[in-house]
Amino acid sequence: MGFFSKLLGKEDEGQKALREAMQMIWKIVDDEKFQNTLLGDEMEALLNSAPAIDERPDGQGAFGLDQRNPIPVNGAIGELAYLSRLETNNGERMMFHRIGSINTIDVFEAVTYSGSGWFIFFIDLYHPRRSRKAPPGFRLANEPRQFSGFHNFCRNFPYDFADAKQASPEMLRMAYIPLGNVMPQMEKTAFTRPMSHKAKLDIVISNLSSRTDT
């Protein structure tokens, strides 16, 4: 809030604008109904026709880590909201990006901010709300979190975080975690995929039915 705003009696307007902006951010990152409205009528109708579940009843294998048991969420924004809220059992948050999809299942690659853990998540985005369940070894934060990943493939993940954020739709951009929180991690951490993760990526990529890097 600037000094001139106070003098000119515009403090209330500024606070109002700020409050509205904050409310908008909150709605983008947490309000599932609002998120669904952003997807367009057809998509919203499609999502609402699907069951609101935490886990598929016919899912096989580890929840979220096996493509046969994907995490139900509400559309592309629901994916961002879910994964941004996800943290390891040690409390480490993650950056993520979408590698592609295997039929209707989206595949995301994620890395902790410290670079110590690399993961692959399978997400089913055709549901009206996001799952309240976390994959084994992870937990969901109680509070909504600003977005820390992307629905697009990042060629130089995670080093191209700033570019990817810049390329995001303007409305979503304000819901992202500030670069000031991310860039110091980039500068001090060497993000190197471990051998097992590379092998997993190979398998997943060989199964992709669509991908965004080609």
Place this chain on the structure above:
Amino acid sequence: MTRAICFNCGAKKFGAFTQCAACKATPSSQEQLETSMALCEHMHSSQQLGIFAEDIHQHRKLVFRPGVLDQAREALKDPQLVAMLGLVVKNANRDSPRPSSSPPRPSPAQAASHIKVRRDAPVTTDLHKTAFAILDVTTRDNRRRIVEQAEERSLSVDHELCAKARSELTNPRNRLSLEVTWLPGISPKRASAYCTLIRHDLDKYMSAAENEAPLVKSNLIAAALELFDADMDADDWASWIYQLASESDQIDAEDVLRLVNEDRAVAGFPLVSGPELVEEEVSNRRRYYKDAIKNAIDRLPTKRMIDVMTDVVETATLSGEEAAPLLIDELIDSYELGVRSFLEREADNVEKLIGSIRSSASNGVRAVTPLIDKLDRVIRNWDRVAQPIQVSMKSRGLEHDQSRRMALDVRGLGVDLFNEHQMLDQAERLTNLLRDVFAELPEVVNRLEEDSVAISNIQRDREKAQKQANDWVQEISFEGQIGLVFKDTLRISPNGVEWKGSRVALENVTGIGWGATRNSVNGIPTGTDYFIFWCDQHNVTRVQLNRETVYSTFIDKLWKAVGVRLLTEMLGGLREGKRYRFGNAILDDFGMELTKSHLFSADEKIKATWAELQIWNANGSLHVGKTNDKKAVLELPYQGANNAHVLEAAIRTKFKTGNPRLSSIFDD
């Protein structure tokens, strides 16, 4: 995407674990997965992958740098990766036929399509003989249901059998043994389906068994073994036996306890208190698996049985490089007991043959060769039977003692044939035989390597010596015709020096010499006469000729064939203190004793060291004189004095080296 090569055929592909487009192989076993992981560009450069592909084409063993497979193994512990791999392998099995050449450890799903059921297969298997199958009850049926079923089944099945089954199933203590024998943890419907499938569709039965827990899978495979046809491929036999052994190793008593107690809770029987009782039952079960395998392979013809055992142990131990499942080791121990008498008998035959070869060796190669042929056959036959034992022993860090002793005996024979009878080829043949046959015995292999190197060196030295001898023969051989009308032959060869049909052996020549005289009349040259002579203890042979080319060629050969020897012998003698007379001078190692002639008094002997002597040629003679005394001179005419050239060569060389002793000219 990551470039990789197929573990099976070496073809290029993308992704370490994807199916190979060329041979359709998909890595499935732990070893194949580790190898595939190592054969991708995450771990090796494209160039290195190219080399590995060539190794696979050539069926060479892949050798990775230390730590590569450990790294791959570590990566393969990732649970998500393991789950994904399970999915990949299943997809591949569903989508594709069996690979063109079998990977070392085929999955049962791949092998299932090859199961051949024997014609005289029993109607009931061990699966049907369990109390649960007899009474057609499940692990979740309560006491009352069991009793009812026993009564009902007594109408169609042997009453005593039903009564016994009922009694055992309702006794909590006895029941555990039956539960472990049965299919704990699977639904009653599925258990019933297995009992039906095993009779009607063994392929489907084995394929379904693939996904079961280790105990259930082991029980299902063991029950099926008695149905396998003896004509089924040895590979397929080996594959299933290996699967059974591998699964039985993975049975976890805690898991079994949990499954048994879950069913008991539903059936209303007291829970089993701890894993110790289950452990005991699982041990009994493992003994049963071993017996089941033994009974099954006992039905095979001997040759096939040996092939199966060899395949099993080769597969289970990766040719002796890794520890096998416990069951395989026990199986091999039983096998060894079974073949012991054969091996002992054949070992006796080998010993007798070795004795015969030794006693025939003095009669030459012809006498020995047929016996070695026979020994070769007997040892190879012996090894064929002993091979599974050797490989198993190797995997346990041991050596098969009987094989080791036999190998060392044969090696000893080879050494003796070479050392005592110079039979290099035969010794080499035995070494190669042993290397072929006893590759699983590290100590023997090491010794054979040494032998092989020694034999190669000897062979090489012999060839080198032979070549040198041939070269020498060529270098010293010459023949020339002398005379215008009546020609005489002047010849030198390893056989000697020959002139006009008279020959002196090279080693008998004690002196040589040659020279030339230019003739002229009134100052006008009229030609040159050339003279060559050599002598032995008794005679001197002189040759006069006028063809310069014959002369120069012949003396060159004569120097190489005789002169060098005379020089060497003289120097050796000087070093030992001998003295040699040349004309009126005496030569020793440190100088010469010259004779100084006086007109009116007796000759004077003057001793001069090499530093005080000088040498020159004049008037067709070699002169050796004291530097400051012109009258103390030795004059040796080249055309008449023995070995003047030999002496001159020695002295001139000595002056170049500066050594105080004449004999030291070859020291440098």
